[in-house]
Amino acid sequence: xxxxxxxxxxxxxxxxxxxxxxxxxxxxxxxHSIIVRELMNCTDDNLVISSNTGCLEVSTAVYPYTxxxxxxxxxxxxNAATAVAGAEAMYKARKRKGxxxxxxxxxxxxxxxxxxxxxxxxxxxxxxxxxxxxDFTYICLDNEVYANTGGQRSSSTPIGASATxxxxxxxxxxxxxxxxxxxxxxxxxxxxxxxQMAPNKWKDMIKKMQRALATEGPxxxxxxxxxxxxxxxxxKDTISITDLATDSLVFPLYEIIDGRELNITYRPKNIIPxxxxxxxxxxxxxxxxxxxxxxxxxxxxxxxxxxxxxQRREEAKV
Amino acid sequence: MAEKWDIQEVExxxxxxxxAQAMRQAQIDVVAAYPITPSTPIVEGYAKFLSDGYVDGEFxxxxxxxxxxxxxxxxxxxxxxxxxxxxxxxxxxxxxxxxQASGMRLPIVLNVVNRALASPLNxxxxxxxxxxxxxxxxxxxxxxxxxxxxxxxxxxFKVGEDASVRLPVMVHQDGFITSHTxxxxxxxxxAEAYAFIGDYQPIDEMLDFTKPVTxxxxxxxDWHYEHKAKQHKAILDSRPVIDKVxxxxxxxxxxxYNRVENYMMDDAEVAVVALGTSVExxxxxxxxxxxxxxxxxxxxxxVIRPFPFDNIRESLSGMKAIAxxxxxxxxxxxxxxxxxxxxxxxxxxxxxxxxxxxYGLGGRDLTLDSLRDIxxxxxxxxxxxxxxxxxxxxxGLRGPKLEYFE
Numbered sequence: 226x227x228x229x230x231x232x233x234x235x236x237x238x239x240x241x242x243x244x245x246x247x248x249x250x251x252x253x254x255x256x257h258s259i260i261v262r263e264l265m266n267c268t269d270d271n272l273v274i275s276s277n278t279g280c281l282e283v284s285t286a287v288y289p290y291t292x293x294x295x296x297x298x299x300x301x302x303x304n305a306a307t308a309v310a311g312a313e314a315m316y317k318a319r320k321r322k323g324x325x326x327x328x329x330x331x332x333x334x335x336x337x338x339x340x341x342x343x344x345x346x347x348x349x350x351x352x353x354x355x356x357x358x359x360d361f362t363y364i365c366l367d368n369e370v371y372a373n374t375g376g377q378r379s380s381s382t383p384i385g386a387s388a389t390x391x392x393x394x395x396x397x398x399x400x401x402x403x404x405x406x407x408x409x410x411x412x413x414x415x416x417x418x419x420x421q422m423a424p425n426k427w428k429d430m431i432k433k434m435q436r437a438l439a440t441e442g443p444x445x446x447x448x449x450x451x452x453x454x455x456x457x458x459x460x461k462d463t464i465s466i467t468d469l470a471t472d473s474l475v476f477p478l479y480e481i482i483d484g485r486e487l488n489i490t491y492r493p494k495n496i497i498p499x500x501x502x503x504x505x506x507x508x509x510x511x512x513x514x515x516x517x518x519x520x521x522x523x524x525x526x527x528x529x530x531x532x533x534x535x536q537r538r539e540e541a542k543v
Numbered sequence: 544m545a546e547k548w549d550i551q552e553v554e555x556x557x558x559x560x561x562x563a564q565a566m567r568q569a570q571i572d573v574v575a576a577y578p579i580t581p582s583t584p585i586v587e588g589y590a591k592f593l594s595d596g597y598v599d600g601e602f603x604x605x606x607x608x609x610x611x612x613x614x615x616x617x618x619x620x621x622x623x624x625x626x627x628x629x630x631x632x633x634x635x636x637x638x639x640x641x642x643q644a645s646g647m648r649l650p651i652v653l654n655v656v657n658r659a660l661a662s663p664l665n666x667x668x669x670x671x672x673x674x675x676x677x678x679x680x681x682x683x684x685x686x687x688x689x690x691x692x693x694x695x696x697x698x699x700f701k702v703g704e705d706a707s708v709r710l711p712v713m714v715h716q717d718g719f720i721t722s723h724t725x726x727x728x729x730x731x732x733x734a735e736a737y738a739f740i741g742d743y744q745p746i747d748e749m750l751d752f753t754k755p756v757t758x759x760x761x762x763x764x765d766w767h768y769e770h771k772a773k774q775h776k777a778i779l780d781s782r783p784v785i786d787k788v789x790x791x792x793x794x795x796x797x798x799x800y801n802r803v804e805n806y807m808m809d810d811a812e813v814a815v816v817a818l819g820t821s822v823e824x825x826x827x828x829x830x831x832x833x834x835x836x837x838x839x840x841x842x843x844x845x846v847i848r849p850f851p852f853d854n855i856r857e858s859l860s861g862m863k864a865i866a867x868x869x870x871x872x873x874x875x876x877x878x879x880x881x882x883x884x885x886x887x888x889x890x891x892x893x894x895x896x897x898x899x900x901x902y903g904l905g906g907r908d909l910t911l912d913s914l915r916d917i918x919x920x921x922x923x924x925x926x927x928x929x930x931x932x933x934x935x936x937x938x939g940l941r942g943p944k945l946e947y948f949e
Contacts, residue, residue: 271752273621273749273750275617282761283761286757286759286760286761287760287761287762287763288760288761288762288766288770289766291757291760293755293757294755295752295755296749296750296752296755296756297749297755297756297757297758298616298617298620298749298757298758298759299758299759299760300613300616300617300640300643300759301613301639301640301643303609304609304610304613304640307575307605307610307613307614307617308613308614308616308617308620309617310603310614310617311573311575311603311613311614311615311616311617311618311619311620311621311625312617312618312620312621312749312750314573314575314601314603314614314618315572315573315601315617315618315619315621315622315623315625315750316621316750317601318572318573318599318600318601318623319572319621319622319623319750321599322572322599322600324572324622324623324743324745325750326750326751326753327751327752327753330752332750332752349606349607349610350606350609350610350613352606353605353606353607353610356606357603357604357605
């Protein structure tokens with residue numbers, strides 16, 4: 226039987242049952258490794274992990290090395306959800322037939338994808354695996370850009386960000402589209418648990434990860450993963466940039482249970498202006514020119530509206 | 544435990560149902576599948592077995608063929624028996640993952656019910672999907688009728704799962720002609736069939752946590768070449784294993800398979816080389832041609848990958864004229880079968896006059912008359928000692944005759 230592991234403090238969490246080796250090739254300051262390590266440390270259960278092609282994958286399994294001290298598989302850019310779903314089906318079949326080496330040890334199935342593979346190219350595979358009800362947790366490491374291939378826009382890239390395929394220029398403020406609401410879309414699948422989380426609020430993140438692993442059925446977790454390279458900030462500022470994201474409510478933290486019950490899990494004591502978050506990153510620098518002031522205004526209006534929407538849903542218990 | 548099927552000595556099954564029955568008897572742990580004409584009845588058949596309790600594995604009905612093969616790869620890496628089925632566009636959608644399955648050395652069995660590739664959209668049988676798989680690193684076996692589709696499925700599990708092989712295997716049959724035509728089938732009992740294949744032996748399984756495994760690593764210019772070369776070696780080294788499994792199958796059933804199947808080749812002077820159902824048509828015509836005094840034979844690769852280079856050369860040695868029949872649009876080249884057979888013969892110093900016939904695209908029938916004409920042309924080539932037409936000719940095509948290459 227699997228039990229929820231008790232975690233006293235961050236120091237203990239950071240060293241307990243460490244199955245993600247520190248020797249990987251992710252950029253200094255990349256939030257991916259924080260999120261992955263905390264997922265792997267928050268449980269003592271056996272883990273089968275899959276990854277889509279992306280920063281995490283190319284940085285952690287370059288032959289003849291691997292950072293994964295557990296079962297790990299990568300197939301393609303789009304199919305980590307299906308890979309782990311196949312493994313989960315095999316686990317069920319072999320458990321029933323009695324061919325597992327250790328049939329009583331609890332096993333959890335987890336897929337990781339970046340926003341490129343989750344919001345865009347792998348969306349169909351994620352949707353299918355969640356619809357079929359596989360017992361797995363999908364974690365999107367959402368850095369709002371195709372970081373692995375050098376900073377092209379994804380459908381998670383927010384309006385006004387400069388990406389290499391939607392660059393800011395003399396006559397353009399960069400990305401024109403709003404960020405896709407994938408959390409809402411995954412909740413609409415009827416998944417038993419969907420949540421948005423951030424590594425700066427580690428207790429909230431661990432709670433959501435542990436709930437995800439304890440939930441029977443498909444779970445979607447969207448994790449903000451600040452990207453020092455493409456967001457253009459100093460690598461030492463990963464957590465403080467993430468603080469700005471959660472405290473400006475650009476990245477609100479909440480959960481949706483059974484697609485019908487929304488709870489906000491973090492309310493900043495002092496809500497900071499959105500422009501403080503945007504101004505701390507090179508990707509939004511151009512928005513502070515007078516000609517794009519309306520984009521800054523639009524940003525604040527959208528964040529206010531979304532926060533209002535989330536609060537009303539929570540209040541109405543829907 | 545799954546229910547046993549009350550199997551008769553002779554059953555009347557089409558190729559699809561024969562394949563589905565073989566999959567049931569193999570007691571597959573996971574089938575991840577997506578339906579597509581003409582292979583759909585394999586998937587439906589398996590689903591019905593499941594709902595009637597004849598199968599106790601998992602059946603994952605995914606949202607695309609790409610996901611079907613992705614699920615198969617994840618499942619196979621988790622250490623159990625895995626199979627699925629597809630055709631045509633579905634096969635094309637799977638291609639990315641086919642290469643990944645073979646690169647990870649996962650012994651998945653894929654039934655490919657051959658069908659043309661669009662555009663124009665066409666549901667009938669030709670070999671363009673089969674040809675699309677030929678560099679994918681899978682073992683490819685070709686059934687010419689429903690009985691063979693059944694037999695080769697059992698053989699495919701045993702070959703692919705052999706500890707020295709560990710490669711995925713495709714079993715091909717022709718869309719509709721084989722897949723939807725009911726024939727008398729002589730199956731093995733459930734117990735015999737399963738005993739022939741044996742229990743699945745997991746290697747490097749993701750569900751053994753005492754030995755963590757990393758599947759699908761990245762290798763760049765420092766290692767990729769060695770890995771791909773090793774994979775090529777593995778598929779070539781499967782040749783003796785395939786021969787051994789064919790022998791074991793013959794002992795059990797009396798049905799003899801060879802990597803290249805020869806028909807009336809002992810004293811033949813001209814030969815047709817073909818794949819799929821065309822082989823049986825060619826055999827009928829070859830027999831008929833003997834009455835006309837043409838020493839006709841038929842050579843058919845049973846195993847397409849690993850390509851039976853030596854066997855082809857041996858089978859066709861001493862031929863005066865050879866027709867290679869390609870049922871796939873050659874896209875600006877000679878047909879693939881022609882190229883591969885010719886390469887094998889050239890290495891052996893053959894002086895045979897080679898012709899490449901393109902035929903049957905999109906399910907156009909290969910008629911007895913077309914084959915009679917082909918044999919007569921081979922005979923004329925053989926007698927005159929030179930090619931009477933061009934190297935590549937389209938047969939059974941409307942309009943003026945199309946022929947290329949001299």
